[in-house]
Amino acid sequence: MGYAAQPFAIDIKKLKSVFGSKDQNLLDWVKKSNMYEVYADQDDEGLYDRCLEDIIFNYIKPEDREEKKRLFGLLKSKPDTGLNEGGYAYGYALMAICDTMGIFLSEGQDIFYSGTIFKQANALLEQNGCKFTMQRFWETERIFDIPEIGDFPVISSFSKKEIRYLYDELGKINIIEPEDGLCGAYYDEPEELLKCFKIKLKVCIDNDVEWLSFLH
Secondary structure, eight states, X not given: OOOEEEEEEEXXXXXXXXXXXXXXXXXXXXXXXXXXXXXXXXXXXXXXXXXXXXXXXXXXXXXXXXXXXXXXXXXXOXXXXXXOSOHHHHHHHHHHHHHHHSXXXXXXXXXXXXXXXXXXHHHHHHHTTOSOOGGGGGSXXXXXXXXXXXXXXXXXXXXXXXXXXXXXXXXXXXXXXXXXSSOOSOOSSHHHHHHHHHHHHHHHHHHTXXXXXXXX
């Protein structure tokens, strides 16, 4: 089984504001996205649509939550968030929202396939003294107020400051330009992957947004 990180250039604060926004226009827009088409087509039970509706319409903001009493008021349950499906399902639902609100950086291809070249590229970054690498894609962050995700997708991010740092560090490394000038799905050299990584970081910088990755 292979793993790939699908990244977006997106304003994470703006993305968080979608929760409980009750924005029907946004939901309609999301349902026209490429990501929605990919994942909704794999769902025969309507789970994907339910998760999108939960995030946009049913999510209860922390300040509006109330503890529910049980057993004649002797015990209390956790406040209801309005999100009652598995965390993984909301993770995939967020990808369609990101595809609508942000910029999908893979251009239809899993350019960050976690294979040998990916590992070599990270090793090259470490050898050149980088404080952190693309291995971050494997490090789960609790960025969003959704149920805990047991495995995939792994959601991680780079802040604007981290993006600028990585971009500048990559500028110090002698890396190979992709032969066709584009970022494809496969590479012969780790330097080619790093070049494409740099190109994608520049998209984030130019749009003054963060990097958000979904690895699965």
